[in-house]
Amino acid sequence: MASDLPCHHRALVLEAVGAGFETKKIPMPSLDAGSAIVQVLSAGVRSYHREIYNGQRHYNFPKLIVGGISAIARIAAVGPDAVALHAGQLVFADCKIHARDDPDSLFVTAIHEGMNDRSKKLITDVWRDGVFAQYAKIPLENCIPLDETKLCRQLGYTTNDLMDIKLEPGETVVVCPATGGFGGAGVQVAVAMGARVIAMGRDEEELARLSAHIKSGTPRASIETVKLTGDLETDTVALQAFGTIDAVIDFTPPFACKSTHLKSAVEDVIDYKVMALNITLKGKLMYEREDVVLFVKMLESGLFPRGKDFADVKAFAMEDWNEALDTAAEHIGIGKVVVIEPWS
Ligand SMILES: NC(=O)c1ccc[n+]([C@@H]2O[C@H](COP(=O)([O-])OP(=O)(O)OC[C@H]3O[C@@H](n4cnc5c(N)ncnc54)[C@H](OP(=O)(O)O)[C@@H]3O)[C@@H](O)[C@H]2O)c1
Numbered sequence: 001m002a003s004d005l006p007c008h009h010r011a012l013v014l015e016a017v018g019a020g021f022e023t024k025k026i027p028m029p030s031l032d033a034g035s036a037i038v039q040v041l042s043a044g045v046r047s048y049h050r051e052i053y054n055g056q057r058h059y060n061f062p063k064l065i066v067g068g069i070s071a072i073a074r075i076a077a078v079g080p081d082a083v084a085l086h087a088g089q090l091v092f093a094d095c096k097i098h099a100r101d102d103p104d105s106l107f108v109t110a111i112h113e114g115m116n117d118r119s120k121k122l123i124t125d126v127w128r129d130g131v132f133a134q135y136a137k138i139p140l141e142n143c144i145p146l147d148e149t150k151l152c153r154q155l156g157y158t159t160n161d162l163m164d165i166k167l168e169p170g171e172t173v174v175v176c177p178a179t180g181g182f183g184g185a186g187v188q189v190a191v192a193m194g195a196r197v198i199a200m201g202r203d204e205e206e207l208a209r210l211s212a213h214i215k216s217g218t219p220r221a222s223i224e225t226v227k228l229t230g231d232l233e234t235d236t237v238a239l240q241a242f243g244t245i246d247a248v249i250d251f252t253p254p255f256a257c258k259s260t261h262l263k264s265a266v267e268d269v270i271d272y273k274v275m276a277l278n279i280t281l282k283g284k285l286m287y288e289r290e291d292v293v294l295f296v297k298m299l300e301s302g303l304f305p306r307g308k309d310f311a312d313v314k315a316f317a318m319e320d321w322n323e324a325l326d327t328a329a330e331h332i333g334i335g336k337v338v339v340i341e342p343w344s
Helices: 049-054 117-125 148-154 181-192 204-217 232-240 261-266 289-300 318-330
Strands: 008-014 021-027 035-045 071-078 090-093 096-099 102-108 135-139 143-145 172-176 196-201 222-227 247-250 312-316 336-340
Touching: 008 318, 021 318, 035 090, 035 318, 049 318, 071 135, 090 135, 090 148, 096 117, 102 117, 143 289, 148 289, 172 181, 172 261, 181 196, 181 204, 181 222, 181 247, 181 289, 196 204, 196 232, 204 222, 222 232, 232 261, 247 261, 312 318, 318 336
Parallel strands: 172 196, 172 247, 196 222, 312 336
Antiparallel strands: 008 021, 035 071, 035 135, 035 336, 071 090, 090 143, 096 102
């Protein structure tokens, strides 16, 4: 362990699903080759974190566990094989971990153990604990460096998000639902990539807020909004008015799986035209590392409009984890962020 790191630190520990977190002093993780110890500055709380940890949403992960997902963090120490990362650097600590000798075995830290025995072994034995803690051990490749001067001092950013499809400039993409954390981020990324974006959702006010925000920063942005009525025919006709749709991004929560919005966007192609029209259907767990790197470059070059009135961050101390999880479940929408600050 690096000599200047304390032996213990505070973390939110979950002993069993439904038992709630306890703030505990736990040993500092060991600093091994291939890893970094980061000081967690701002740990993201997702709207569905509460459901995962209270058992309403059936995600499997080992217990006991330190909760979390991704975080903005500062590197405290790096393993002996680090050649580019160094102590003091601001990073995005990414929660999606791949086995180094089998990248297809992957899991999401502290919320989902993945789909096979290999990923289960890794989350159980090596990368178990998440970022609801003062320190966390992160694979080197999951520490994405952030240009602190540009992002924090010049552009004023604090937190971020992203996603992935093979989208080309000028293509038309439907994002639905567009009013959630991931959908809203998808809209912003697609606009920044030069796509024509159709943002669809139930909440017209939120769609208008998103559109106005994007146009205020990027007046030439191509963004349209469509209210999701839930009536398949009405929604299909509304989307057909935009002509050919090149891509559809769907971030539907499991409880909304009966919503017909995806069907209205892809019409009847799933039934018989997938092969004839050379259509790709892609399920995706999170994103790839290169997408995160690309996204950070987009952020650093100021491609995302940002305004203090649009970003609405609610920060909580670790002890207030319950309130943080409750707030995250309600504080939903683009620019609405809930974080746990382990040092406050
Ligand atoms: N593939 C992956 O790797 C991946 C990664 C992260 C998350 N996810 C999934 O994506 C989901 C969304 O995540 P998030 O963070 O964006 O959630 P979020 O911020 O809670 O947003 C939920 C979105 O779903 C919409 N919605 C809720 N019920 C609906 C319904 N019955 N019909 C249509 N739309 C409905 C909401 O629209 P309103 O504004 O109208 O309520 C809102 O836009 C999560 O639940 C998670 O399962 C997948």
